Amino acid sequence: MKVLLVDDSGVMRKIIARGLNSLWIEEVVEAGDGIEALEKFGDGEGFNLVLTDWNMPRMNGLELVQALRAAGHRIPIMMITTETEKDQVLKAIQAGVNDYLVKPFDQDMLTMKLERVLPNPQSA
Amino acid sequence: MLLCVETRSIIVDALDESIREVFSMMVGSELQKLPLDSPVLRNRKANNASREMTVVLGLSGELDGSLSLSMPESAALLLTKCMIDIDPLEVDQEVVDAVGELGNMVVGGAKRRMVDFKLTMSLPSVIRAGIDQIRFCSKTTTVKLSYRFDEHIITAMIALRI
Numbered sequence: 001m002k003v004l005l006v007d008d009s010g011v012m013r014k015i016i017a018r019g020l021n022s023l024w025i026e027e028v029v030e031a032g033d034g035i036e037a038l039e040k041f042g043d044g045e046g047f048n049l050v051l052t053d054w055n056m057p058r059m060n061g062l063e064l065v066q067a068l069r070a071a072g073h074r075i076p077i078m079m080i081t082t083e084t085e086k087d088q089v090l091k092a093i094q095a096g097v098n099d100y101l102v103k104p105f106d107q108d109m110l111t112m113k114l115e116r117v118l119p120n121p122q123s124a
Numbered sequence: 125m126l127l128c129v130e131t132r133s134i135i136v137d138a139l140d141e142s143i144r145e146v147f148s149m150m151v152g153s154e155l156q157k158l159p160l161d162s163p164v165l166r167n168r169k170a171n172n173a174s175r176e177m178t179v180v181l182g183l184s185g186e187l188d189g190s191l192s193l194s195m196p197e198s199a200a201l202l203l204t205k206c207m208i209d210i211d212p213l214e215v216d217q218e219v220v221d222a223v224g225e226l227g228n229m230v231v232g233g234a235k236r237r238m239v240d241f242k243l244t245m246s247l248p249s250v251i252r253a254g255i256d257q258i259r260f261c262s263k264t265t266t267v268k269l270s271y272r273f274d275e276h277i278i279t280a281m282i283a284l285r286i
Contacts, residue, residue, distance in 0.1 A: 009228075011221040014208045015150070055228070055247055082232020085239060102236075103229045104149040 001118065002027040006037040006052040006064060007080070012103075016051065016080065019110045024120040034059025034067070044073050049118045051101075054081035054092075062095055069096035076117040080105075127265055127284070134238060135267055135282055139191070142233030143271065143280055146226060151206045155271040155278070162270070164277065174198070176254030177215065179227030182246035183235075189264060189284035191234065191245075193227045194255035199276035215252075224248040230280065255279045 003020055005028050007013045017028040029047075031037035033056045041047060050068065052061040059067075065077055079092050080101045089100065101113045127135070140157065147153045158164055178194040195203075197215050204222040205211050212219050227248045235243045255268070264283040271278045 009221050009225040011204070011208055011218060012225050018208075055245075057247065082229060082236070082245075084236050085242075103232060104146045106149050 001025045001048045001121070002029065002046050003118075004029050004031065004037060004041055004047050004050045004052075006031045006034065006050065006056070006061065008032050008053065008056040012053065012080075016110070019107050020051075020114070022107070023111060023114060024122065025114075025118075033057055034061065034064035037064055038067060041068070041073075044075055047075055049114075050075055050077045051080055052077065054079055054083050054088075062092060065092065065095040065097055078113060078117050127267070132267060135187075135234075136269065138234040138237035139230070139267070139269055139280055139282060141237060143193075143230050143269070143278075145233055146229045147203075147271075147273065150226065150229065151203050151273075153203075153206065153273055155273055158270040158272055158277065160268075160270075164272070175252070176257075177220075177223055177250060178253055178255065178258065179223050179248045179250045181227055181231045181248050183231070183243050183282075183284075185243035186241040187238075187243060187284055189282065191227075191231045191280070191282050192255070192258065193223075193230055193278065193280050194253075194258075195223070195273070195278045196254075196276050199273055199278060202274055202276070220250045224250045255281055 003025050013030045020028050029040050031040050035058050054061040076098045078099045079097045082103050084102055099117050144155050147155050174196045176196050177200050178192050180190050180192040182190050200219050200223050201212050204219045207222050231245050263286050265286050266281055266283045268281045
């Protein structure tokens with residue numbers, strides 16, 4: 001299982017990557033903004049999930065989601081954000097986000113959300 | 125102009141709940157709120173020689189201003205260690221990142237608890253200055269809350285343009 005993790009905060013990337021690696025995710029590819037994420041994603045080969053922050057410089061998470069969906073990628077996308085207002089959530093869903101993880105979160109919350117979008121293949 | 129009592133109370137509760145939640149979940153620390161007349165705060169002002177850092181985020185919507193979170197650099201080093209399990213010796217990009225992200229989550233959490241104000245927030249800016257060194261160029265009213273984090277004092281401040 002391979003995840004593209006997009007956040008402009010290196011600290012948040014470390015926290016989330018550590019959380020993912022303790023679960024059933026074998027590889028985490030990190031990007032600091034939407035533009036770097038698109039470069040690393042390429043044609044999406046081998047990726048199983050995109051986890052992205054919303055507020056980032058250059059290209060934000062919403063723009064990244066729109067770009068991935070516009071290019072026809074159907075990969076599950078989870079937004080990790082502090083933005084939870086109804087109109088923001090609606091915007092994200094309309095853009096093609098599959099699920100939401102609200103910051104701050106703990107390992108249990110990360111595990112629960114991950115199970116929903118990318119279940120552990122060994123427990124299937 | 126002062127904030128009306130009800131608005132002030134909503135802001136204080138939202139900020140208090142948010143900062144406690146963020147420190148509990150992301151830093152693994154239960155903050156202890158300090159009363160405004162705490163001798164600890166008076167001593168800090170009298171001996172304010174330690175270097176401090178502040179993360180500032182702009183707020184706009186039905187309230188217009190900023191929210192900042194200030195702490196001594198030693199507190200920033202400690203919270204970085206708690207968050208990512210490395211032991212920074214000095215303020216580097218990771219420490220700046222941790223402080224910025226913490227501010228982002230505190231403001232995001234407060235915003236979530238004040239939905240009626242339809243707030244939007246900026247990206248965080250981290251500066252090398254303490255709460256007592258911040259001066260606003262426009263007329264503002266401020267609300268400050270201080271907490272004990274380990275042996276350090278962390279102060280959150282909402283400054284609203286009037």
